[in-house]
Each structure stands twice: as C-alpha cells, then as structure tokens.
Amino acid sequence: MSLLEVQNVSIRFGGVDAVRGVSLAVEEQQLLGFIGPNGAGKTTMMRIIMGMVRPQQGSVEFRGKDITQWSVQHRVQLGLALAQQIVKPLHSLTLLDNVALAAGARHMRNPLQAFLNVDRSEARDQARNLLDFVGIGNVNNAFPSEVPLGFIKRMEVARALALEPGLLLLDEPLAGLNQTEARDLADLIASLVTPSRSVLLIEHNIGEVARICSEIYVQENGQRLMQDKAERVMASAALRQAYLGEHKA
Ligand SMILES: Nc1ncnc2c1ncn2[C@@H]1O[C@H](COP(=O)(O)OP(=O)(O)OP(=O)(O)O)[C@@H](O)[C@H]1O
Numbered sequence: 001m002s003l004l005e006v007q008n009v010s011i012r013f014g015g016v017d018a019v020r021g022v023s024l025a026v027e028e029q030q031l032l033g034f035i036g037p038n039g040a041g042k043t044t045m046m047r048i049i050m051g052m053v054r055p056q057q058g059s060v061e062f063r064g065k066d067i068t069q070w071s072v073q074h075r076v077q078l079g080l081a082l083a084q085q086i087v088k089p090l091h092s093l094t095l096l097d098n099v100a101l102a103a104g105a106r107h108m109r110n111p112l113q114a115f116l117n118v119d120r121s122e123a124r125d126q127a128r129n130l131l132d133f134v135g136i137g138n139v140n141n142a143f144p145s146e147v148p149l150g151f152i153k154r155m156e157v158a159r160a161l162a163l164e165p166g167l168l169l170l171d172e173p174l175a176g177l178n179q180t181e182a183r184d185l186a187d188l189i190a191s192l193v194t195p196s197r198s199v200l201l202i203e204h205n206i207g208e209v210a211r212i213c214s215e216i217y218v219q220e221n222g223q224r225l226m227q228d229k230a231e232r233v234m235a236s237a238a239l240r241q242a243y244l245g246e247h248k249a
C-alpha cells in the first residue's frame with residue numbers, strides 16, 4: 001500500500017479544468033519530484049491533497065484512510081503538511097513565533113488557542129531548532145517584512161516541519177533563491193526523507209529536481225503526463241514537448 005494514493009481527481013474552476021482525472025501515488029520514504037509547466041495544475045493538486053479544495057471527482061487516501069472529505073486540520077493530525085508556493089506569514093509575528101505557532105498547532109485543534117495555551121517555551125525551542133536546521137537561525141527575531149523572499153521560503157519549510165508530517169508537500173521551495181542557495185536547500189530537502197517521512201516536491205528548478213529525486217511525476221495542462229525514473233523523464237521527448245508548448249503559448 002502506498003503512503004498517499006490520489007485516484008482520478010478532477011477539479012474545475014469556472015471554465016478551467018485545473019486538474020483532470022489525475023492519479024498519483026507517493027510511497028513510504030520517497031522523495032518524488034513533481035514538475036510541469038506554469039498552469040499545469042501542480043498547486044491545485046497540492047491543495048486537493050491538503051484539503052484546501054475538494055475535488056469534484058476522485059479520492060485521496062493517506063495512510064490507508066479515505067480522507068477525501070476530511071478538513072485540513074484533521075489531515076495535519078494524520079501527518080500531512082504543506083509549504084505553500086505563496087507564503088503567507090503572520091506579519092506581526094517574528095519568524096520564530098511564526099514557526100512556534102505551527103509547532104503548537106500540531107497538538108491542538110485551534111492554532112490560536114495553541115499559541116496562547118501550550119507551553120510556549122517548548123514550542124519556541126522546537127521552532128528555534130527548526131530555523132537553525134533550515135539555515136536561518138540567525139534571523140529568528142526578524143519580522144517577515146525585514147528578510148528576503150529566500151528566507152521566507154525557508155521559514156515556510158520550517159513551519160511545515162513543525163507539524164511533524166509523515167508526508168511533506170513542498171510547493172516551489174527553491175523559488176527566489178540563487179543557485180548556491182537553491183543547491184543547499186535542495187540538499188536539505190533530500191535529507192528530510194527518512195523511514196517515517198516522504199516528500200512530494202513541486203519545483204520549476206528541474207536541474208535540482210533531477211539531481212535529488214530518483215523519480216519524477218510530470219503534469220501538463222491538468223493531466224498526468226508521466227511518472228518514471230528521473231533519467232528517463234529527463235530524456236523523454238514528451239517532456240521537451242510539454243515545455244516547448246509552454247513557450248509557444
Ligand atoms: N481558485 C482558483 N480559481 C480559478 N482558477 C484557478 C484557481 N486556482 C487555480 N486556477 C487555475 O487553474 C489552473 C492551474 O493552476 P495552478 O496554480 O494549480 O498551476 P501550477 O501548475 O501550480 O502553476 P505555476 O507553475 O505557475 O505555479 C490555472 O489555469 C489557474 O489559473
């Protein structure tokens with residue numbers, strides 16, 4: 001049995017078929033790359049898996065449970081977490097408190113309640129460790145508006161890790177980073193995969209995806225194009241065609 005099994009999901013926004021009949025599986029202890037041109041429906045797939053939108057067709061199973069109708073909070077409790085493409089930090093809180101809030105939320109139904117009630121020093125210790133781990137421990141006490149986008153992206157990864165997920169969904173974590181920073185964060189992402197944690201990594205930085213992921217799933221125009229070993233995906237004519245099509249559009 002796969003850790004995550006998405007079957008035949010579809011969602012339509014107005015006239016747009018954002019995702020059409022997509023099936024996708026993530027195994028235990030897997031780092032699966034997820035690529036595709038702009039507008040391919042990658043973020044929409046992440047939102048379906050996380051429960052932020054409901055598919056109009058199809059099902060999502062995680063750890064053997066059908067979670068298609070579950071709330072985001074219940075999915076978090078079962079072990080899913082998402083680092084979003086467009087990060088929405090709480091601007092009135094420091095980076096440390098943004099992560100501490102998530103660390104507290106892991107154990108409570110209401111994140112705000114968690115922030116006020118749980119042992120904040122424990123959540124803050126955990127947050128400090130996570131910010132060190134993602135390499136921005138030196139700006140713990142900065143506010144989101146005071147640091148570059150690359151730092152905010154790392155904070156978002158720390159925030160997702162604070163939820164102690166069994167499957168971490170990352171939506172373009174390398175965006176906004178320079179080549180060296182991207183390489184460093186990609187190495188860190190690869191190190192996140194353990195016997196108890198898998199990662200589904202959406203990225204436009206295909207070079208880094210091919211470097212750290214042994215397997216890659218490709219989506220184009222809301223549909224599954226292929227899923228195969230990284231070398232085979234990178235060598236395929238269909239992949240080149242998908243990205244050429246993007247440039248023609
Ligand atoms: N809430 C929404 N309402 C209307 N249309 C939407 C909504 N969310 C996504 N779409 C549309 O669905 C399609 C897929 O969008 P999505 O953001 O999932 O693509 P993506 O692969 O993540 O793209 P990118 O690489 O640019 O992040 C696009 O045509 C987008 O405009």
Ligand SMILES: [Mg+2]
Pocket residue numbers: 042043044085171
């Ligand atoms: Mg996206």
